[in-house]
Amino acid sequence: MVGNLFILVVSWFLLRLERKQLGPVLGVSNPMYRLFQFGMGFSSTAILAILTSLVFALTANFTWVPTGSATLEYLLKGFYNVFNAVLFEELIFRGYLLYKALEYLGERKACFLSAGAFGVYHWFTFSTFGNPVLMGWVFFYTGVWGLMFAYAYTKTRSLALPIGLHLGWNLVDQYIFSKTSLSLFEPVTTIHTRYLGTLESMMFLNLPTIGFAVLVILLLSKVQGRYSTR
Template sequence: MLGMIVLVLISWFLLRFTIREPLAILGYRPAGLRLQQFAIALLLGILVSSAVHWTESLVTLSTWRVNPGYSWADFGAASWWNFKSVWFEELLFRGALLVLLIHWLGVRWGVVLSSVVFGVYHWFSGGVIGNIPVMIILFSTTFIMGLVWAYAYAKSGSMAIAVGSHLGWNGVSSILFSDGPNGEQLLVQVTGISYMPLAGLPSLIFFIASNAALPLILFFWIKYNIAMQSEPSQVNRQSVETDI
């Protein structure tokens, strides 16, 4: 929590003393509109993540059981971890950094460069440095997702869509399907003779397709249904006037 507070303070300082913009440029106003965008994006993240995990279970013949020892305390701890990790990443990569890059480099290069940094960051957070094939795959998927989340800010003038869909996707993965650093959560995968994991090219194809689902859905929703409705600013005007 302290890290997020420090990050917010640094963001305020950078925005205020470099491009003379308030923290509100990150897009939390008008509150009603941002809550609506956040809720829709959260629902999309939950639905797509659930569909991807369910499809993977069918393809790999996996079965699941409810964790008998799961408690509300476990749910609360995992939810809090998910909340902190998502907000940290969003503030870091779709917050002041993205705003400054757009201001200095323009929308296209700002969006691309912030997504490159987001992809490289996952090499370290995922602990895959040195494993070249995994580095390429992980960078590709996180770069594409980062592109769409940065595009969401450039198009809407707010972090709401990126935060909502990020929370929904990660929440289902880590809390419902125990796919994260929090250990066994609500559902636990049952392994045995019926468990047949994908391997080789089919695994790669499924991995790419599953990780492209949310970016594609968000992209078309944002492109055709989201318009800039935030307070005027130099960065926001540039976002509106540039079709990316």
């Protein structure tokens, strides 16, 4: 949270040097409409994450069952951690920097620059250095979602929609149906459970999520009007 406050203070200071306000950059006007945008983004990616987890279980022949050891306190703390991380990434990649990139580069170049930076950032968070194939895949996969977030910010003039899109997926993937850590549901395997190969994983888990992001990008790109920094 301290990091997020620091980013907000720095953004506010830089904008004050230009005699501009932080509110329009974050898009906090018309709060009910912004809440609606957040809810739409959150529900769509949360549903996508749930469906992806269920398809994964069906394909690999295992079952998701409730985890008794996941306490309410643990889940609430998990929600806070996920929200804090999502907010940090959105303020960095879709906040002041994208706002200025839009001003100097225009919509398309600014959005792709933001997406590229988001992809490179995940080389560090996913620790993919030393594996060129994995680095390329992480850059492409997270870059596509980063492009969706960038267009969501650009077309709505607000962080509400990209935060919703980002939070919905991360919350379900990390604390509802997590494959690697304690979550609300845990996978229970049997002798019939099988390991999915790379091609199957891409087809059943990755391609649908990439397709979703591309669809959202195409829909947002049809929104009339260019981003204005005035």
